[in-house]
Each structure stands twice: as structure tokens, then as C-alpha cells.
Amino acid sequence: MFEEQEKILKEEFPQLLNRVWLNSSAFVPHAKSVVKAMHQFINYIHDPIIGEAVDNHFRAVTNDTMVGASKLFNCKSDDISLVINTAHGLNFPLQGIDWNKGDNIVTSELEFPTNYYPWKYIARRKRVELREAKINEKIQINEDEIIELIDDKTKLVALSLVQFNTGQRVDAKRITKVAHDHGALVAFDAIQACGATEVYPKDIGADFLSAGGPKYLMAPLGIGLCYISPEVVESMEPPMQGTGNYDFTDADWMNREKPYHKGAKRFQNGTVPFYCVAGLAASLKLINSIGIKTVAKHNHSLIEQLIEGLEELDLQIITPHESSRRGVLVYVRVVDKSKDLNKIVEMMEEKHKVTISARFGGLRFSVHLYNTEEDIQKCLVALKDTLMEI
Numbered sequence: 001m002f003e004e005q006e007k008i009l010k011e012e013f014p015q016l017l018n019r020v021w022l023n024s025s026a027f028v029p030h031a032k033s034v035v036k037a038m039h040q041f042i043n044y045i046h047d048p049i050i051g052e053a054v055d056n057h058f059r060a061v062t063n064d065t066m067v068g069a070s071k072l073f074n075c076k077s078d079d080i081s082l083v084i085n086t087a088h089g090l091n092f093p094l095q096g097i098d099w100n101k102g103d104n105i106v107t108s109e110l111e112f113p114t115n116y117y118p119w120k121y122i123a124r125r126k127r128v129e130l131r132e133a134k135i136n137e138k139i140q141i142n143e144d145e146i147i148e149l150i151d152d153k154t155k156l157v158a159l160s161l162v163q164f165n166t167g168q169r170v171d172a173k174r175i176t177k178v179a180h181d182h183g184a185l186v187a188f189d190a191i192q193a194c195g196a197t198e199v200y201p202k203d204i205g206a207d208f209l210s211a212g213g214p215k216y217l218m219a220p221l222g223i224g225l226c227y228i229s230p231e232v233v234e235s236m237e238p239p240m241q242g243t244g245n246y247d248f249t250d251a252d253w254m255n256r257e258k259p260y261h262k263g264a265k266r267f268q269n270g271t272v273p274f275y276c277v278a279g280l281a282a283s284l285k286l287i288n289s290i291g292i293k294t295v296a297k298h299n300h301s302l303i304e305q306l307i308e309g310l311e312e313l314d315l316q317i318i319t320p321h322e323s324s325r326r327g328v329l330v331y332v333r334v335v336d337k338s339k340d341l342n343k344i345v346e347m348m349e350e351k352h353k354v355t356i357s358a359r360f361g362g363l364r365f366s367v368h369l370y371n372t373e374e375d376i377q378k379c380l381v382a383l384k385d386t387l388m389e390i
């Protein structure tokens with residue numbers, strides 16, 4: 001537990017006081033300040049004060065979001081583009097790279113569809129080779145295998161920073177170094193990491209790092225963040241075009257010679273869902289008020305406690321034990337295959353008010369800043385009881 005947690009629980013998450021939410025890898029219940037920020041924005045549009053004041057409101061939430069995001073990512077706000085979901089950000093390299101027949105994309109066979117179908121599509125359309133690193137018998141990605149697949153024809157390496165299923169965190173820095181040595185770009189799907197644990201895109205050498213908001217960023221559905229490295233911003237034209245890419249701060253709408261916006265903002269091609277941006281500004285403020293280092297430490301310590309407890313049960317723990325090699329979710333397989341996973345999830349919910357999820361032939365537990373050690377103990381007791389009863 002961190003210092004302000006009790007206060008935050010009471011003020012921001014009263015709905016979680018009598019239940020245990022271990023499903024943040026799916027989505028996060030809104031904090032009160034997030035709901036309030038969205039309401040405020042909606043009310044503003046409901047009864048607008050005409051003129052500049054409306055624009056000021058749009059600018060203010062965007063500015064707050066950029067300040068919050070750059071603090072979280074430890075980068076310049078110029079390096080961040082707002083996106084509506086994770087796939088949106090991954091489509092920047094998909095559409096922006098000049099693909100030629102014989103080029104290749106390297107990924108792994110463990111990826112979520114968001115980080116697979118864009119590459120399958122371009123492989124088909126442009127006769128590009130899609131190379132998928134195999135997973136090993138422990139359902140883990142072996143970085144050596146990924147590195148072996150990278151060569152001078154590789155244009156893009158696309159991986160999840162933390163896998164949605166197993167919770168494995170790849171050694172991103174090692175992979176980006178090799179990719180860059182071969183002239184390839186690297187795009188990360190970071191939705192299972194951002195907001196829950198430390199993610200500094202510049203440090204890991206990401207060219208693109210995209211994360212939808214509704215999971216650990218604790219934001220509304222329909223908004224997210226994409227880091228784009230300054231080198232890419234300079235070298236790649238934004239593939240999706242509209243008014244938003246260009247610097248129309250002076251509202252000189254008939255000007256046909258406008259320059260691009262400075263930085264990653266030029267990848268935003270039009271109006272974004274501002275109601276959601278207002279919510280994202282509030283959720284980033286909440287995370288940053290605690291500090292991502294503290295949030296990450298808290299989450300990792302709960303996961304350690306959870307793993308220790310799960311080891312006592314008849315389960316196979318797939319998630320790597322080493323904290324630097326995982327995110328803040330744990331994935332297990334139930335050894336007794338006759339047990340119905342959906343039924344387990346249902347019983348945990350109905351009888352014990354503990355929310356987890358069934359995924360990928362196993363059970364997934366994920367924590368965030370509102371969880372406590374008591375939550376973990378309640379979950380372990382509930383799971384033991386459920387596995388015996390079912």
C-alpha cells in the first residue's frame with residue numbers, strides 16, 4: 001500500500017470498496033475524477049458559452065493530457081499523438097512505411113489480434129513477408145528467436161511490450177537495438193503496460209508505442225496515446241490526412257500551403273473525442289499524483305504476493321517470475337482440465353465478488369493502484385474455495 005491509497009480508494013473508487021477488481025487487463029472502472037471531468041466537458045457543450053471560451057476548453061483538456069502523458073512517458077509532449085485506440089497508433093507505421101515486395105515484418109505468434117491483423121493485411125497487399133517468432137513450451141517469446149528473424153529486409157518489428165495473455169514483458173531495448181542496426185523501425189503495442197508500470201519509450205528505443213486508454217491508463221473508451229520518436233516524425237509523412245495534421249492555430253482555413261504541426265501532433269488528422277480527452281487528462285493526473293514509480297512498485301509487489309499464493313494451489317503459473325520480465329498480470333492454467341474456466345470466473349464473481357477473467361485456456365488476474373494486499377488474500381481464499389467446490 002502507498003501513502004495516499006486509502007484516501008484515493010474512498011474518494012475515487014468507492015464502487016470498489018466492497019468488491020475485488022482483478023481485471024484491469026480487460027478494463028478499469030472509472031475513477032470519480034474521470035467521470036467528473038467528462039461530465040464537465042459534456043455540460044460545457046450542452047450549454048456552451050459561445051466564442052473563444054469553447055476553444056479554450058478544448059485547448060485546456062488537450063494541454064493537460066499532453067502534460068500528463070509526457071510526465072508519464074518521460075518524454076516531450078511534442079512526441080505524443082492522441083489516438084482513439086491502440087490499433088490507430090499501430091496504423092501509423094502500417095500506412096506510413098514505403099513497403100516493397102520482399103520486405104519483411106517481424107512479430108511473434110503470441111500477439112493480440114490488434115498487433116497481428118494490420119501486418120497480415122499489409123503482407124497480403126504489398127507482398128511483404130510476415131515473420132512470426134515461435135513461442136516455446138513455456139508459452140514464452142524467446143528474444144533470440146525474434147532477433148534471428150531480423151535482417152536488412154526487415155522494415156518493422158512489431159511486438160507487445162507486455163503480452164495480453166501470459167503477461168511476459170519483452171526485453172525491448174535489446175530488440176530495438178538490433179532492429180535499428182538493420183534499419184528497421186520498432187512499434188510496440190503497450191496497452192498492457194502503460195499506466196501500470198514504468199514505460200519510457202525513448203529509453204527503450206521505441207519508434208512507435210501505442211496504448212489505448214481504457215486499461216491501465218484508466219481513461220475512457222475511445223482515447224489513447226501514441227509515442228512517436230522525433231526521428232520518425234521527421235522522416236515519415238503522416239499517412240492519414242485531414243485538417244488536424246496542419247498548423248491552423250490562426251484559423252486561416254482557406255490557406256492551402258499550411259505546414260504540418262510541430263512534432264507528433266501532425267499525425268492527428270482531425271477532431272478527437274474531447275469528452276474522452278477530458279477523462280484521460282483526469283486519469284493521468286491521478287496516476288501522476290501518486291507517481292508511476294510508486295504505482296509500479298505497488299503493483300509489482302501485489303503480483304509477487306499473488307504468485308506466492310497461487311503457487312500453493314493446483315495451478316501451472318505461466319507468467320515469468322522475474323519482475324522485470326512481466327507486467328502486472330498473472331496467467332495460470334488449471335491443472336485439472338475438467339474444471340470449467342468460465343464457471344470458475346462466474347463463481348468468483350457471484351459468490352466472492354472477485355472479478356478475474358478466463359483467457360487463452362487459463363485464468364488471468366491483474367492488479368492496479370486500487371488493489372490492496374487484502375484484495376489479494378480475498379482472491380486466493382475465493383479461488384481455493386471455488387476450485388474445491390466446482
Ligand SMILES: Cc1ncc(COP(=O)(O)O)c(C=O)c1O
Nearest residue numbers: 085086087112114164189191212
Ligand atoms: C495487447 C492488446 N492490444 C490491443 C488491445 C485492444 O486494441 P484496441 O485498443 O485497438 O482496441 C488489447 C485489448 O484487450 C490488448 O490486450
